[in-house]
Amino acid sequence: MIPGEILAVLVVVIPGVVNITYRLGIKKATIVGASADLVVAGLMYFLRPQTGFFYIQDSTMLFIIMVLSVYLLSAIYSTRYLKGIEVMGIREPTYYLLLNLFTASMLFSLEVNNYGLMWVGIEATTISSALLLITEKSETSLEATWRYIIIVSAGVTFAFISIILIYYTLGTLSVSTAIGSHVHSRIMVLAVSLALIGFGTKVGVFPVHTWLPDAHSEAPSPVSAMFSGVLLPTALYVLYRVYEIEPVRGLYVWFAVVSIVAASIFMGYQARYKRMFAYSTMENMNLALLGIAVGGSLGFTGALLLLLSHSFGKAGAFYSSGNILRFTGKKEIAEINGMHTSMPYTSTSLLMSSLAVTGAPPFGTFFGEFLILSGVLSLHMYVQFIIVIVFLAAAFISMNYNVTGMIFNGNCPNIEKDRLMPALSIFSSVIPLFIGIFFLVVYNEIL
Amino acid sequence: MNNIDTVVYLISSLIAISAFYIQGQEFIASMIRGQSVQSVLIAVVAFIIGWQERSYDFFILGILIIILRAFLVNYFLQKRIPKQKVYLYERKVSLSYLFLLDLIFIVISVFIIYSIAFSGIVLHSFLGNGGNSSVLVFPLTLFFQGLFLIASRRTTFTHVIGYVEEENSLVLFAMFLLPIPIIIEASVFLDVLALVVISSIVVLEKFTHEPMEELIG
Numbered sequence: 271m272i273p274g275e276i277l278a279v280l281v282v283v284i285p286g287v288v289n290i291t292y293r294l295g296i297k298k299a300t301i302v303g304a305s306a307d308l309v310v311a312g313l314m315y316f317l318r319p320q321t322g323f324f325y326i327q328d329s330t331m332l333f334i335i336m337v338l339s340v341y342l343l344s345a346i347y348s349t350r351y352l353k354g355i356e357v358m359g360i361r362e363p364t365y366y367l368l369l370n371l372f373t374a375s376m377l378f379s380l381e382v383n384n385y386g387l388m389w390v391g392i393e394a395t396t397i398s399s400a401l402l403l404i405t406e407k408s409e410t411s412l413e414a415t416w417r418y419i420i421i422v423s424a425g426v427t428f429a430f431i432s433i434i435l436i437y438y439t440l441g442t443l444s445v446s447t448a449i450g451s452h453v454h455s456r457i458m459v460l461a462v463s464l465a466l467i468g469f470g471t472k473v474g475v476f477p478v479h480t481w482l483p484d485a486h487s488e489a490p491s492p493v494s495a496m497f498s499g500v501l502l503p504t505a506l507y508v509l510y511r512v513y514e515i516e517p518v519r520g521l522y523v524w525f526a527v528v529s530i531v532a533a534s535i536f537m538g539y540q541a542r543y544k545r546m547f548a549y550s551t552m553e554n555m556n557l558a559l560l561g562i563a564v565g566g567s568l569g570f571t572g573a574l575l576l577l578l579s580h581s582f583g584k585a586g587a588f589y590s591s592g593n594i595l596r597f598t599g600k601k602e603i604a605e606i607n608g609m610h611t612s613m614p615y616t617s618t619s620l621l622m623s624s625l626a627v628t629g630a631p632p633f634g635t636f637f638g639e640f641l642i643l644s645g646v647l648s649l650h651m652y653v654q655f656i657i658v659i660v661f662l663a664a665a666f667i668s669m670n671y672n673v674t675g676m677i678f679n680g681n682c683p684n685i686e687k688d689r690l691m692p693a694l695s696i697f698s699s700v701i702p703l704f705i706g707i708f709f710l711v712v713y714n715e716i717l
Numbered sequence: 718m719n720n721i722d723t724v725v726y727l728i729s730s731l732i733a734i735s736a737f738y739i740q741g742q743e744f745i746a747s748m749i750r751g752q753s754v755q756s757v758l759i760a761v762v763a764f765i766i767g768w769q770e771r772s773y774d775f776f777i778l779g780i781l782i783i784i785l786r787a788f789l790v791n792y793f794l795q796k797r798i799p800k801q802k803v804y805l806y807e808r809k810v811s812l813s814y815l816f817l818l819d820l821i822f823i824v825i826s827v828f829i830i831y832s833i834a835f836s837g838i839v840l841h842s843f844l845g846n847g848g849n850s851s852v853l854v855f856p857l858t859l860f861f862q863g864l865f866l867i868a869s870r871r872t873t874f875t876h877v878i879g880y881v882e883e884e885n886s887l888v889l890f891a892m893f894l895l896p897i898p899i900i901i902e903a904s905v906f907l908d909v910l911a912l913v914v915i916s917s918i919v920v921l922e923k924f925t926h927e928p929m930e931e932l933i934g
Contacts, residue, residue, distance in 0.1 A: 390908075397911040401918065410931045412923045417932070419919070420876050423912060424867055427860070427883045430905070434891050438838075460834050484932045540934065 274319030278326060280310045281334060282377045285341070285370040296366045297349055303370070304342035311338055325383035325445045332574055333380050333500075333507050336581045340499040341373045344492035347589055347694050351492055352405070354596045359407030371398040372496065376504045385433050385443045388508045389426070392472060395501060396422050405490045414488035421481040422471055429468025432512065435461035449514045458516040465512040466525060472505035473559065474552040476529035483536070486548035487601075491592025494544065495585035495698075498551040503577045506555060510562050522563035523646075527654050529556035534661035538668040542601045543594070543676070546669060547587045550627050553665055554580045554635070560658070561642035569645035575709060576638025579702035583626030583635060586699030590620040593692055594676075597685045603672050612682035615692030623699035624673040628666040634705030637713075721769055725762060729855035732758045732889065736862040736882060740819050743807050745874045749794045752878050752885075756786035759889055766892055775892070782888065785906050790881060793913045794874060799924065807872050815869050819862070826861045827854060840893060852893050859886035871925045877916045884909050 288296065288303035311334050318326055326334075348369070352362055360368070375398050379391030396419065403415040433443065439457050440448050471478040486494045513522065533553035540546040554576065561573030593616040600606055609617035626633040639662065646655045686692060735755040742748045760779040767775025831854055838850045859882060866879030884905050 393908050393911075397908075397915065400915050404919075404922075409923075410929055412919065413926060413929050413932060416873065416876075416919055416923060416926055419912065419915060420867060420880065423880055423908070424864060424883060427887060430887050431890065434887070434894060438895050456837060483934075488932075536934065542931075545934070 274314065274317045275322070275324065277310055277314040277317055278319045278324045278381055281307060281314060281338075282374055282381060284310065285374040285377070288370050289367050292363050292367055296363045300345045300366045300370060301342070301349075304338065304345050304373075308335070308338045308342060311335055321383060321446045323383055324381050326381055329570075329574060330380055330507070332578060333503060334377060336503065336578060337373060337376050337380070337500045340496055340581055340585050341369075343585060343589075343694055343698055344496050345369065347495070347592070347691060348490075348492045350688055350691050351490060351592050351596065355406050355490070357407045359404030359411065360401055365402065365405055368398055368402050369493075369496075372402065372501075374398075376500060379504055379508055383445045385436055385445060385448070385512065387443075388445070388511065389429055389433050392429070392469065392505055392508055393423070393426055395472075395504070396426070399493070399497070399501070402493045403485055403489045405493065406488075408488075411488040414484040418481045418485040421478070425471025425478050426468055428464050428471070432461045432464040432468055435464070436512070436515065445511055449511070451515070454516065459518055462512055462516045462518050463521055465509055466518075466522060469505050469509040469512065470525070473502055473509060474529070474533075474555045475525055475559070476532040476552075476556075479529070479532075479552055482552055483545045483548040486551065486588075487542060487544040491544075491588045491595065494547075494591070495588040498547070498588060499581035499585040502551060502555050503558070503581060506558060506562070506577070509559070513562060517563070517565065519563050519565070523560060523651065523654060526556045526560035526563060527657055529553075530560070530658055531661050534665040534668075537665050540672075541603060543603050543606070543672070544588070544591050544601065546603070546672060547584065547591060547627070550587075550665065550669060551580075551584055553662075554584070554627060557639060557642060557658075557662075560654075561638070561645060564642065564645035564649060564651075566645055566648070568641050568648060572638045572641025572643075572645060574638075575641065575705070576635055579634025579638060579705045580627060582698050582701035582705075583623050583633065586619050586623035586695050586697075586701075587627055589691065589695035589698055590616050590623055593686075593688075593695060594620075596691070597687070603676060606676040608680035608682035609677045612684055613686045613692070614684070615686060616695060617677045619692060619695035619699045620673055621677060622696070622703070624670055626699055626702040628669050629662065630666070630670075632706040632710060633702045634709060635702060637706055637709050721765065725765055726852060728758055728762050728765075729852060729889070732762075732885075733855050733858045733862070736859050736866075737816075737819075739878060739882065740862065740866055740869075741812060741816055743810055743812060745798055745807065745872070746795065748875065748878050749791055749798075752881055753787045753791045755882070755885060756782050756790075759885055759892075760787070762889065763892060778888070778892070781906060785910065786881065786885070790909060790913050793917055794877065797917050798874070807870060807875060810870070819865050819869070822865055823858055823861050827857045830861075831857055838894070853890065856886045856890035856893065859883075859889060862886075871927060873916060873919060873924060873926065876926070877913060880912060881909055 284303050284307040288299045291299040315331050375391050375394035379388050382388055400415055400419050404411050435457055437443050440451055474482045486497055530553055533549045537546055537549040558573040558576050561569040626635055629635045629639045732755055735751055739748050739751040760782040763775045763779035835853045840850055863879045863882035867876050
């Protein structure tokens with residue numbers, strides 16, 4: 271085995287191996303393991319495995335780095351967040367064990383060169399993450415967990431039919447072979463269309479998105495950050511790999527557009543901030559789906575830039591939500607005010623992350639959205655362009671209106687007792703800004 | 718259609734009937750038993766195809782189905798049924814109304830999906846003599862029946878059985894369509910088992926599922 275393969279195996283195995291320390295400080299081992307895994311992934315960028323069991327391209331590397339970064343941040347954040355939970359549905363070591371398995375299954379889905387195994391990986395993410403939702407045990411979280419398990423599992427069975435049809439047509443499930451096969455048939459169109467419903471359930475495509483707001487709002491904040499920041503992009507990556515075989519552009523574009531419209535409308539009347547952020551995730555994922563469907567250098571680069579910036583921005587938003595919940599115990603937007611004096615650091619991270627995920631310039635998401643919409647225009651899809659622009663603006667206004675209301679209305683005494691949690695929120699929400707500035711510099715140099 | 722084809726069609730129709738039987742039940746134990754019978758029937762189809770195609774994969778598949786679904790899943794679920802009388806059956810269910818709705822849903826959805834998407838498929842196995850793909854109607858019926866069961870009922874057990882039914886339909890679908898790689902077969906089993914294990918944990922805390930105000934919108 272050559273070094274590239276060893277590194278690829280290590281990237282997947284390290285989070286699982288950490289679980290050996292289940293009884294002996296799994297908390298610290300998880301953080302050490304996540305850091306080590308990030309280093310190994312960095313090395314793998316230079317020593318890429320050859321196509322065989324693994325299929326790792328530049329875009330795959332981007333997703334792997336995203337997963338590992340948010341995993342590390344969430345692991346550190348969890349060390350403080352879990353301390354404040356009154357009734358735990360699962361034990362603390364079990365929480366870290368599941369978090370590690372959850373990450374390993376995402377990494378497996380990203381790296382493997384087989385559609386069948388990708389499907390197994392996506393199903394494994396459901397199985398490993400389901401019980402994480404009942405960390406903060408309540409009647410609502412149990413119901414959200416159940417909806418997550420049953421809706422996503424039922425949805426992903428459609429993806430399984432898609433996998434069967436791919437094998438039926440091509441006689442192989444190898445991703446690298448299938449992408450280069452150029453087989454055009456009615457069955458392949460059917461397979462790629464079913465994948466949109468199947469994997470789209472996990473991505474948050476309308477109307478099979480219904481598990482998303484429930485799971486995101488009831489999960490502990492570091493898990494919500496993992497869900498929004500990296501789980502949905504991982505499912506989108508798998509969907510993209512299927513889409514590459516037979517691009518059914520019209521169908522994908524319209525599903526993405528309708529989903530953006532639905533997400534923007536739902537976002538407008540949310541009373542709870544975590545549900546509002548969940549719908550924002552749905553909007554961003556479908557925007558990235560639009561970019562992937564549009565394709566070309568504009569659409570695809572835009573989608574990658576959007577996903578990368580969104581993963582950190584949304585993680586920042588959920589960490590900020592975690593801080594608010596921990597320090598105030600309130601979930602409703604209307605119940606929170608005066609954050610700029612009561613929680614100065616959290617209010618900074620909340621504002622930054624809110625601007626980041628709604629695509630304000632000069633955050634990376636803005637440039638991602640700009641490129642995607644340029645791609646839409648380049649294909650002369652004017653109707654889709656106008657619809658998306660209108661509803662993106664509506665989502666931008668409604669979300670930032672709510673967030674600024676929480677921050678600037680009133681004055682309250684400082685209640686921000688912890689330093690690490692707000693620091694992580696700020697750190698995470700600043701990254702999209704750096705991505706945007708970095709992109710601007712690089713883009714200018716290319717021009 | 719030769720004799721073997723006729724037997725496969727007959728057993729497949731019994732599988733579809735078992736799905737309707739499950740839909741018509743109110744007692745949880747009866748539903749679980751119905752699922753076991755359904756799994757055994759699918760295993761029988763696997764044995765027949767394996768014998769006809771001279772393929773050991775189908776025999777392994779059939780044995781796995783009997784061990785894992787007909788017995789193991791059944792055992793897990795039976796063991797988790799709470800002892801209190803109120804939990805032995807699903808109350809407040811209008812069976813006749815749901816059954817009628819179910820029939821309409823199944824007939825329309827299977828007719829549309831089959832005629833649009835699957836009627837043109839040519840089967841590789843002996844069942845496809847002359848390019849006939851009509852046998853795919855059975856797994857499609859089972860698939861939509863599983864979906865309807867999940868959507869129409871409120872208890873955790875019924876949802877799990879609906880999901881197992883869906884997975885059963887996928888195995889049947891794959892068996893008729895092609896000899897699928899063993900890795901996919903294994904994944905379906907792992908999936909069902911994992912779901913049943915997780916469900917067993919959730920069912921201890923939450924038996925029924927009703928709309929909750931905090932999760933609306």
